[in-house]
Amino acid sequence: MATLRDLDPADDRPVYRRIADALREAIESGELAPGDKLPSETELTARYGVAGGTVRQALGVLRGEGIVVAEHGRGVFVRARPRIRRLSYDRFARRHRSEGKAAYLAEAEQEKTTPRVDVQYVGRGPVDIDAAERLGVERGVDVLVRRRLYFSDERPTEIATSYVPWELAEGTSMVEENPGPGGIYARIEEQGHQLGHFTEEVTARMPTPDEVAALRLAPGTPVFRLLRSAYDEQGTPVEVCDTVMSADEWVLSYRLPAS
Numbered sequence: 001m002a003t004l005r006d007l008d009p010a011d012d013r014p015v016y017r018r019i020a021d022a023l024r025e026a027i028e029s030g031e032l033a034p035g036d037k038l039p040s041e042t043e044l045t046a047r048y049g050v051a052g053g054t055v056r057q058a059l060g061v062l063r064g065e066g067i068v069v070a071e072h073g074r075g076v077f078v079r080a081r082p083r084i085r086r087l088s089y090d091r092f093a094r095r096h097r098s099e100g101k102a103a104y105l106a107e108a109e110q111e112k113t114t115p116r117v118d119v120q121y122v123g124r125g126p127v128d129i130d131a132a133e134r135l136g137v138e139r140g141v142d143v144l145v146r147r148r149l150y151f152s153d154e155r156p157t158e159i160a161t162s163y164v165p166w167e168l169a170e171g172t173s174m175v176e177e178n179p180g181p182g183g184i185y186a187r188i189e190e191q192g193h194q195l196g197h198f199t200e201e202v203t204a205r206m207p208t209p210d211e212v213a214a215l216r217l218a219p220g221t222p223v224f225r226l227l228r229s230a231y232d233e234q235g236t237p238v239e240v241c242d243t244v245m246s247a248d249e250w251v252l253s254y255r256l257p258a259s
Contacts, residue, residue, distance in 0.1 A: 015050055016057035027078050034080040066221040085251045116151040119177045131163040131240040134229045144169035156215050158245040188238050196233035202226050215246050222247045
């Protein structure tokens with residue numbers, strides 16, 4: 001890469017860190033675009049007059065940051081980062097349910113992506129600690145558990161686990177893999193619980209090994225954890241959804257009232 005900047009001789013940091021900075025700057029400036037191949041190890045060692053191990057350390061820094069990915073036999077590439085915009089202020093609008101669309105399908109339609117849902121578990125099971133507190137039930141009590149892995153254009157993008165009070169779900173299609181048009185929120189409203197509002201709490205952390213595998217995360221990629229509670233018009237909690245999302249796949253978009 002002819003314009004890749006030279007190292008600053010006054011910088012006394014380790015050389016591999018300075019090479020990593022130069023490559024990162026080239027990526028952030030657009031000199032190296034998503035999907036571009038980085039200069040080879042041979043080219044970088046010649047340019048900077050260092051050993052191959054030093055170059056490998058520099059590339060390891062960028063891989064750890066999730067900026068580049070190594071493809072066996074092909075080289076190292078700038079990681080493509082497609083973004084999915086999650087319109088939290090719109091995705092649970094009643095009009096979507098009335099059209100037979102669950103929130104994820106409505107979102108995919110807005111983003112012009114192809115959705116797919118891998119249902120991993122549906123059945124009666126113990127509620128987890130965070131969901132129990134939000135549902136107002138005792139820890140470990142049985143509820144309906146629905147665990148899914150969502151895909152967008154065949155990319156895994158989120159793991160979601162919903163918890164619904166068993167007395168609300170029992171005898172309905174919520175206990176089936178496909179709960180029907182409009183998803184479980186449409187079924188909850190059919191049970192006489194008109195949805196009134198939702199709350200969401202978003203935190204960030206590093207993923208577990210299982211999450212890395214399921215979401216195909218590059219090393220160093222953090223995740224969002226989004227805990228959503230759904231309440232009916234009387235303020236009764238009717239569902240809690242615990243979602244883990246790749247932080248570099250999503251933009252979380254909110255619209256907040258000024259009054």
